Amino acid sequence: MNEFKDKVALVTGAASGIGRALCEELNRNGAILVLADINREGVERVASDLTRAGGRASAAHLDVSRIEEVQAVIADAIARHGRLDYMFNNAGIGVAGEVRDLDINHWRRIVDINLWGVICGTTSAYSVMVKQGFGHIVNTASLAGLIGYPTMTPYSTTKFAVVGLSTSLRAEAKGLGVKVTAVCPGFIQTGIFDSAETVGISMKDLLAKLPFKPIDATSAARIILRGVARNKAIIVFPLYGRVVWRLRRLCWAFGNPLDAKTVRDFRESRAEAQTETP
Numbered sequence: 001m002n003e004f005k006d007k008v009a010l011v012t013g014a015a016s017g018i019g020r021a022l023c024e025e026l027n028r029n030g031a032i033l034v035l036a037d038i039n040r041e042g043v044e045r046v047a048s049d050l051t052r053a054g055g056r057a058s059a060a061h062l063d064v065s066r067i068e069e070v071q072a073v074i075a076d077a078i079a080r081h082g083r084l085d086y087m088f089n090n091a092g093i094g095v096a097g098e099v100r101d102l103d104i105n106h107w108r109r110i111v112d113i114n115l116w117g118v119i120c121g122t123t124s125a126y127s128v129m130v131k132q133g134f135g136h137i138v139n140t141a142s143l144a145g146l147i148g149y150p151t152m153t154p155y156s157t158t159k160f161a162v163v164g165l166s167t168s169l170r171a172e173a174k175g176l177g178v179k180v181t182a183v184c185p186g187f188i189q190t191g192i193f194d195s196a197e198t199v200g201i202s203m204k205d206l207l208a209k210l211p212f213k214p215i216d217a218t219s220a221a222r223i224i225l226r227g228v229a230r231n232k233a234i235i236v237f238p239l240y241g242r243v244v245w246r247l248r249r250l251c252w253a254f255g256n257p258l259d260a261k262t263v264r265d266f267r268e269s270r271a272e273a274q275t276e277t278p
Helices: 015-026 040-052 067-081 104-132 153-176 205-209 217-229 239-250 252-276
Strands: 008-012 030-035 055-059 085-087 137-138 180-185 236-237
Touching: 008 015, 008 067, 008 104, 015 030, 015 040, 015 055, 030 067, 040 055, 055 067, 055 137, 067 104, 085 104, 085 252, 104 137, 104 153, 104 180, 104 252, 137 217, 153 180, 153 236, 180 217, 217 236, 236 239, 236 252, 239 252
Parallel strands: 008 030, 008 085, 030 055, 085 137, 137 180, 180 236
Antiparallel strands: none
């Protein structure tokens, strides 16, 4: 993918998961990388690994929910490299549990990172790219942002919003030389499962109840970059994701049995956990 050779790309959530895999693939394709993550030690380690492998990578500590920090990282990238070609807004967290068991702090935390983080990254990069007359913003949403996912309602809420932000801005940006893409993957083997907060169910039980087998982050990164190179509006994968999405677009009720099974399985585990609690 020569599209990325010598291009300046900023990736948030770069210390692990899809973010790290994107950086590794972009590095293989000759990009100049700025890696950002709230995990300072982790992102510095990834940047160091890429540099030792012959890449061009620098690390930045970043809380994506703080607009001033996002603007500063972007300004520094431009000061160093003269432009910003790609902005990958990838940082995110997960919260699993029924809404009846969650409190407002669960909602605030995930909205701060998954939605405000993307808004901060998108608007900050967009203002720069409009002035440049070029650039591509890539926002990581989720299949859950297209079809919903019961028992992960706050997560789905933020991802629906990211899809709406991306597709709406894409129309505005087209005449200004800026591209915008929403990435909507199904289940991916990433650290988001390790860091996700679960309420009413253990992470082990949650993973055991997933309706589809997760794919590895490297494969996901390659699919994403192929879609970005083709300037796709929405990148949906893997195959089951595209099938389920298309069925729900034809008739929303097609997804009702899968939703019902997800809720039923979750409540069985929830009941077992309550029974085991002394």
